[in-house]
Amino acid sequence: MMSVATTRRSRLTPEREAELYEAVLQLLREVGYDALTMDAVAAATRSSKATLYRQWGSKAELVARALKHGKPGPEPAAVDTGSLRGDLMELIVRGFDDSRIEQDAALMRGVGRAAHDNPDLLRALREVLIEPGLADLRVLLDRAVERGEIRADNPALDFVPHMLIGALISGELIEEKPVTQAFLVGYFDAVVLPALRA
Amino acid sequence: MMSVATTRRSRLTPEREAELYEAVLQLLREVGYDALTMDAVAAATRSSKATLYRQWGSKAELVARALKHGKPGPEPAAVDTGSLRGDLMELIVRGFDDSRIEQDAALMRGVGRAAHDNPDLLRALREVLIEPGLADLRVLLDRAVERGEIRADNPALDFVPHMLIGALISGELIEEKPVTQAFLVGYFDAVVLPALRA
Numbered sequence: 001m002m003s004v005a006t007t008r009r010s011r012l013t014p015e016r017e018a019e020l021y022e023a024v025l026q027l028l029r030e031v032g033y034d035a036l037t038m039d040a041v042a043a044a045t046r047s048s049k050a051t052l053y054r055q056w057g058s059k060a061e062l063v064a065r066a067l068k069h070g071k072p073g074p075e076p077a078a079v080d081t082g083s084l085r086g087d088l089m090e091l092i093v094r095g096f097d098d099s100r101i102e103q104d105a106a107l108m109r110g111v112g113r114a115a116h117d118n119p120d121l122l123r124a125l126r127e128v129l130i131e132p133g134l135a136d137l138r139v140l141l142d143r144a145v146e147r148g149e150i151r152a153d154n155p156a157l158d159f160v161p162h163m164l165i166g167a168l169i170s171g172e173l174i175e176e177k178p179v180t181q182a183f184l185v186g187y188f189d190a191v192v193l194p195a196l197r198a
Numbered sequence: 199m200m201s202v203a204t205t206r207r208s209r210l211t212p213e214r215e216a217e218l219y220e221a222v223l224q225l226l227r228e229v230g231y232d233a234l235t236m237d238a239v240a241a242a243t244r245s246s247k248a249t250l251y252r253q254w255g256s257k258a259e260l261v262a263r264a265l266k267h268g269k270p271g272p273e274p275a276a277v278d279t280g281s282l283r284g285d286l287m288e289l290i291v292r293g294f295d296d297s298r299i300e301q302d303a304a305l306m307r308g309v310g311r312a313a314h315d316n317p318d319l320l321r322a323l324r325e326v327l328i329e330p331g332l333a334d335l336r337v338l339l340d341r342a343v344e345r346g347e348i349r350a351d352n353p354a355l356d357f358v359p360h361m362l363i364g365a366l367i368s369g370e371l372i373e374e375k376p377v378t379q380a381f382l383v384g385y386f387d388a389v390v391l392p393a394l395r396a
């Protein structure tokens with residue numbers, strides 16, 4: 001995804017782009033989405049607002065791309081352990097770093113709140129993070145179907161997004177605590193894998 | 199729940215209480231949570247603000263109780279069809295009225311947004327709606343364990359809340375459409391029941 005976006009829209013080097021994204025994430029942690037301005041991003045990165053808008057079109061898009069950049073892994077298509085459970089566990093380990101779980105959760109909580117009030121941010125998050133993430137995951141699920149681990153007509157395949165979002169959102173809502181790797185492993189073993197293997 | 203609350207805290211008749219809740223829901227639809235004031239509720243119901251505060255303690259609590267009142271059914275403990283699937287389907291039919299799904303979804307979307315910004319509302323929703331709802335559901339699941347439909351040590355039992363919240367929240371997030379009875383039946387058959395029966 002990153003390389004496509006870069007050739008299509010950018011003359012910035014990947015290093016420079018990474019630097020900009022880091023600055024956006026830093027500002028997002030400090031002041032939150034609503035108070036984050038393109039002026040502040042331009043000042044913090046010594047770039048022009050015109051460059052930022054040419055490159056990303058809107059604050060919502062810039063923030064969504066910065067969040068995608070800041071999310072370590074997972075690149076599901078590149079994960080291929082030979083079993084569905086192995087692949088999913090690999091994604092959990094790569095994608096959820098327990099040592100920074102509090103700060104990641106605080107960041108995403110703030111973004112979630114902002115997305116409630118800013119339809120353009122919700123749209124950008126959906127296009128940049130949620131939909132590509134689900135498409136990547138689908139590659140991994142399709143391989144499990146080919147291997148015969150999942151029946152091709154298992155209706156649970158259509159509900160994988162709902163199962164995942166349930167795990168990610170409701171941990172906070174019900175237990176008021178961020179999602180850990182151990183919680184996710186338990187959820188996949190108790191819910192996602194049994195439903196997919198049924 | 200209702201009768202306990204009434205004897206414990208209220209000298210209002212159930213009819214008068216229902217009338218107040220209806221007025222709150224009406225105001226909530228018209229102006230939203232933030233703009234809803236206890237003054238407006240008092241005026242609309244020809245009661246005093248002192249009465250409202252004595253009875254409900256806070257706007258958050260009043261709104262949470264009004265929402266609980268406005269939710270048709272489900273009283274899980276009273277549902278007993280003899281099978282887990284039968285019980286769950288009965289809850290879906292009683293709890294989700296497709297004919298008012300758009301307006302219910304709009305109301306809950308507004309409340310969800312407000313809960314993001316108002317920790318006291320989130321707390322009241324959790325105490326008045328979410329936790330009692332989950333406790334009621336647990337009665338029904340325990341019966342399924344006693345009948346031998348669910349293994350007592352099935353770890354999926356601990357994740358029922360997450361599965362449900364996933365279905366209720368992510369339908370909107372992913373597909374941008376409110377949750378229908380048909381969607382819920384599909385989700386229960388593909389995800390919840392296979393996980394519980396594993």
